[in-house]
């Protein structure tokens with residue numbers, strides 16, 4: 085790492101979190117650069133919420149370390165103000181009106197942007213006088229998102245932000261998020277099961293399965309380093325060393341494999357085609373569930 089590298093937004097070393105005997109995160113190492121929109125994906129129970137709650141200081145690691153914007157999570161009031169967090173259940177105060185929430189936000193946050201908050205509330209059609217307890221799930225999510233954005237944080241963390249939004253509101257939210265990140269030079273980390281959303285807005289991907297990071301990196305680099313190939317089953321056994329099989333599906337004669345390599349694709353003696361983000365994610369998810377003996381993987385020392 086060069087000394088000029090900006091401070092990463094998230095840096096985990098050997099990060100482990102257990103709930104009693106259940107291991108939710110195991111020896112996670114991560115270094116997420118600043119200025120990215122990061123998609124955190126993985127199956128139910130993978131550890132996504134645990135990682136995000138650790139990043140917000142709502143949980144303490146069992147062992148290992150996690151730094152957020154260069155500090156211990158929630159290290160001080162000033163640090164808390166630099167991070168906006170929207171939890172999965174988008175909690176609000178039921179007896180407070182929408183406007184009360186904005187007033188509270190203004191009192192608690194030194195960089196509060198009331199104009200931004202009011203514009204957004206009006207754009208998403210929320211009535212400022214409405215009690216938050218009477219909002220629909222999607223409207224509640226919009227309120228929580230507005231409060232997080234109006235803090236003007238350096239890092240926005242969302243746990244499944246779009247889950248409660250209708251398709252139109254979701255589209256609007258994704259566009260807003262991208263604009264916000266670009267305008268402020270902020271970073272965002274969002275967990276989601278909606279791979280289409282991730283593909284649309286994220287430029288950095290983390291795939292978490294079974295409490296471990298399966299792969300993490302810039303989306304463009306990940307897509308460039310993975311391809312799909314179709315070959316006879318016995319031909320797959322002749323992949324060059326250095327080509328790792330992530331997922332393979334066998335048909336009667338032909339097998340289809342998602343493979344990765346750092347070698348030039350021209351050195352792979354098969355026709356290969358680009359993979360979609362969805363294929364890539366599903367490849368790592370299925371490998372975590374049922375590890376495939378990757379042909380050529382030995383040359384890379386395997387991944388796990």
Ligand SMILES: Nc1ncnc2c1ncn2[C@@H]1O[C@H](COP(=O)(O)OP(=O)(O)OP(=O)(O)O)[C@@H](O)[C@H]1O
Nearest residue numbers: 103106107108126127128129130131132133134135
């Ligand atoms: N408070 C808790 N006590 C005990 N176990 C927990 C607790 N919270 C989470 N877990 C367990 O830790 C693991 C990771 O859970 P986590 O909520 O982080 O997963 P997730 O990836 O966010 O899942 P989902 O996509 O379903 O929201 C799961 O096995 C879950 O059952």
